[in-house]
Each structure stands twice: as structure tokens, then as C-alpha cells.
Amino acid sequence: MTVQSIFSQLTKEEDDPIIKTMQEYTRDPNPGKIDVSIGVQKDKSGKCYEYRSIAEAKHILAENDPGHNYTSMAGIGDFVSGAQRLIFGDDILAERGSNIASIQAISGTGSLHIAMLFYKTIGLTEYYIGVPTWQNYGPMVKHIGGETHYYSYYDESTKSVDFKSILATLNSVPVHSVFLFQTCCHNPTGSDFTHAQWQEISNIMKQRRLIPIFDTAYQGLGSGDLDADAWPIRYFFNQGFEFAVCQSFSKNMGLYSERVGCVHVVLQDSGYLPAVQSNLVALFRKECSFAPAFGARLAAIILNNAKLEERWRCEVKETTLRLKYLRKRVLDKLTELKTPGNWTNVVEQNGLFWFSGLTSEQNSKLIKKHVYSTSMGRVNISGLNERNIDHFCRAIDEVVREE
Ligand SMILES: Cc1ncc(COP(=O)(O)O)c(C=O)c1O
Numbered sequence: 001m002t003v004q005s006i007f008s009q010l011t012k013e014e015d016d017p018i019i020k021t022m023q024e025y026t027r028d029p030n031p032g033k034i035d036v037s038i039g040v041q042k043d044k045s046g047k048c049y050e051y052r053s054i055a056e057a058k059h060i061l062a063e064n065d066p067g068h069n070y071t072s073m074a075g076i077g078d079f080v081s082g083a084q085r086l087i088f089g090d091d092i093l094a095e096r097g098s099n100i101a102s103i104q105a106i107s108g109t110g111s112l113h114i115a116m117l118f119y120k121t122i123g124l125t126e127y128y129i130g131v132p133t134w135q136n137y138g139p140m141v142k143h144i145g146g147e148t149h150y151y152s153y154y155d156e157s158t159k160s161v162d163f164k165s166i167l168a169t170l171n172s173v174p175v176h177s178v179f180l181f182q183t184c185c186h187n188p189t190g191s192d193f194t195h196a197q198w199q200e201i202s203n204i205m206k207q208r209r210l211i212p213i214f215d216t217a218y219q220g221l222g223s224g225d226l227d228a229d230a231w232p233i234r235y236f237f238n239q240g241f242e243f244a245v246c247q248s249f250s251k252n253m254g255l256y257s258e259r260v261g262c263v264h265v266v267l268q269d270s271g272y273l274p275a276v277q278s279n280l281v282a283l284f285r286k287e288c289s290f291a292p293a294f295g296a297r298l299a300a301i302i303l304n305n306a307k308l309e310e311r312w313r314c315e316v317k318e319t320t321l322r323l324k325y326l327r328k329r330v331l332d333k334l335t336e337l338k339t340p341g342n343w344t345n346v347v348e349q350n351g352l353f354w355f356s357g358l359t360s361e362q363n364s365k366l367i368k369k370h371v372y373s374t375s376m377g378r379v380n381i382s383g384l385n386e387r388n389i390d391h392f393c394r395a396i397d398e399v400v401r402e403e
Contacts, residue, residue: 025372033370036383053312059302075104082303083262098270101277105290107261108248115244159345172205174400184229185218188378213352217248222350224320258295333393354379369395
């Protein structure tokens with residue numbers, strides 16, 4: 001390239017490795033190929049799971065077409081209030097609802113972005129993040145001009161949370177350091193803190209004046225109960241913390257492409273509500289102006305209709321039970337095949353992902369057997385079904401024995 005260009009300083013950005021895997025999967029002509037890579041919930045036939053309650057909400061919306069006018073700067077009111085209730089629960093809202101500022105934002109990613117920008121405006125830029133983790137956090141912190149510090153989240157030897165490392169980090173960082181936590185169904189490890197561990201974390205954070213930020217992208221898909229999965233957030237609220245929550249409806253309503261989410265900011269003195277709320281709105285105005293309406297309207301219909309909400313909650317439970325059933329099937333099959341190694345973590349972990357412990361090399365060998373997982377060993381359990389689960393387990397068995 002010899003022509004002088006204003007773009008000459010740019011180099012090509014790397015694709016997300018998962019995109020490459022998806023392209024290879026699409027090109028593979030084998031009818032028995034299995035996709036357990038990208039983090040979307042699949043149904044029994046391997047298609048993206050579509051919630052029946054969302055189909056019903058679409059129907060209701062079509063019959064009550066609100067048109068396409070601008071909505072409000074803070075988002076669709078009924079959606080934001082429903083989203084608040086889902087996260088904080090009726091009790092907190094009844095007693096201290098005026099201690100929560102909330103706006104609609106662009107799903108989980110956009111909510112995180114607005115929360116990070118908001119934290120920056122109040123001087124919070126140092127982020128502590130346990131790894132492995134969702135790969136977008138680091139680049140997102142860098143993008144807003146913050147600094148990321150990593151600690152170990154997962155102990156390969158015990159195949160569970162590396163709690164010692166977290167405690168050591170909490171005990172050594174400066175005041176007002178930000179800890180970015182996933183509330184449940186940790187991506188990619190499927191390993192979450194226990195209540196006792198959250199309590200210990202909270203004690204140290206309170207004593208050392210550290211700041212949490214919660215990313216909740218899988219509420220309901222851990223335990224099957226949306227309220228139970230919100231426990232850490234409600235606990236930190238009741239412990240008197242000030243913090244942001246970044247909420248996504250991509251997974252628990254299957255609204256991936258509609259970009260439905262909210263940012264909530266908890267303040268201890270409701271006198272600050274007008275300042276916090278208006279700052280969130282002003283930030284969003286500069287970034288996006290208005291949030292997209294269609295998906296949020298569907299979510300609002302569900303969250304403001306008791307019967308439909310109950311049906312949606314049942315569906316969340318149903319899909320979670322299916323994940324648990326598939327995990328058990330994997331363990332049973334690997335046990336039957338006497339696959340070398342300890343595979344019990346498949347039933348101990350939560351949510352969509354199984355952090356299998358398979359290496360990048362083993363993953364490449366799996367691809368040759370038409371099983372498309374991720375190089376870090378993260379398996380999307382919902383991609384398994386009656387037709388492919390035996391092939392999946394046999395492929396793992398063969399790859400492990402090839403060592
Ligand atoms: C842990 C975590 N946080 C946030 C997100 C962002 O989700 P979205 O922006 O699609 O709502 C994801 C998506 O996979 C995730 O796994």
C-alpha cells in the first residue's frame with residue numbers, strides 16, 4: 001500500500017477466535033457436526049432457543065402497535081421498572097427504591113460500557129478482574145481509559161474457584177479499586193462463589209473500601225430461580241455498598257439481537273438520586289441518545305403481566321433443568337466409557353458453560369471429529385441433545401486417550 005492515506009496507522013484487528021470456529025463449523029459438510037462454541041442457548045434440535053413467552057409478547061405487541069416515535073431518554077419506563085424488580089426484588093424496591101438509579105442500555109455490553117464511563121466520571125478507573133473470564137472486559141476497560149489488573153479466578157487443580165487468590169487480591173489492592181464480578185453462571189468457568197464466599201468478599205471489601213460492579217448476563221440460568229440468582233446483588237445492597245449492576249436479557253429471554261439491558265446504580269443516600277440518574281441519562285445521550293425499543297417492549301410486556309411473567313419464569317426453570325440433565329448425561333457417558341481423568345466438574349458447574357479442562361490442542365483434535373468447542377475448553381452445554389451427546393462424549397474419550 002503506497003498511497004498516502006489517513007488510515008495508514010491502522011493495522012488489522014484480530015477476529016474473535018470463536019468467529020473463526022463458527023466459520024469452520026459452517027464450512028464443515030458433515031451432517032453430524034456439533035456446535036458447542038458460541039454462548040447462545042440452543043433448543044433440543046440445536047437451534048437458538050426461542051422463548052414461548054417472548055412469542056406471546058410479540059403477539060400482544062403486534063396487536064397494540066406503539067409506532068416508532070422516540071421513547072424516553074432513560075428508556076421504556078415499564079421495562080426499566082420491571083428490570084429493577086427482577087434484580088432487586090419487591091422488598092428492596094418497596095423500602096429503598098429511591099436509592100436506585102436506572103436507565104435502559106444496549107444489552108449487557110452496552111450496560112457495562114455506560115457503567116464504566118459512569119465510574120470514570122467519579123474517578124474509578126482501576127479494575128480487578130479474575131481470569132479466565134469473558135474476553136471483552138479487558139478491552140472494554142482499556143477503551144474507556146481505565147486500567148485492568150488480573151488475578152486468578154479458577155484453580156485447575158481443584159477445578160473450582162481459586163478463592164485464595166481472590167482473597168489475597170482483595171487484601172492487597174488500594175482503596176476504591178473496582179472488582180468486576182459475574183453474579184452467576186460464570187463465563188467461561190461455570191464456577192460461582194458460594195453464599196459464604198460472597199459474605200467473606202463483602203466483609204473485606206467493606207473494610208477496605210473497595211467497589212463492586214456486577215455483570216448479570218445469565219440471571220435464572222444458574223439455579224432456575226431468578227430471585228435466587230440475584231442473591232449476591234441483594235446481599236451487597238443490604239450490606240450498604242454503593243455499586244453498579246449491568247443487566248442483560250440476551251440469554252434469559254433469548255433476545256440476543258434486540259440488545260435489551262439496563263444499568264442500575266445503587267446509592268446509599270437517596271439525596272444523590274437526581275444527580276446520579278441525570279448523569280446516567282446524559283452519558284447515554286452522548287453515546288446513543290435513545291435505546292432500541294422493540295426488545296425492551298417485549299420484555300416490558302412479560303414483566304408487567306403476572307401470568308405471562310410466571311410462564312416465562314417456568315420456562316427459565318425448564319431450560320435450566322435441561323442444562324442440568326445434559327450435564328448429568330455427559331458425566332454418565334464419560335463414566336461408562338471409562339474416559340481417563342476426573343469429569344465430575346461437569347455436574348458441579350452452573351449455567352450454559354462447562355469448563356472442561358480440554359486443552360487447545362485437544363480442541364483442534366475435536367474439530368477433526370466435527371465437534372466445535374472453544375480453544376480454552378469452554379463447552380456450551382445447551383448445544384448437546386439426544387442426537388449428538390454420545391458422539392460428543394466419544395470424541396472427548398478418543399481425544400483424551402490419544403495423549
Ligand atoms: C459474562 C458476560 N457478560 C456480558 C455479556 C454480554 O452480553 P450481551 O451484550 O449480548 O447482552 C456476555 C455475553 O456473552 C457474557 O457472557
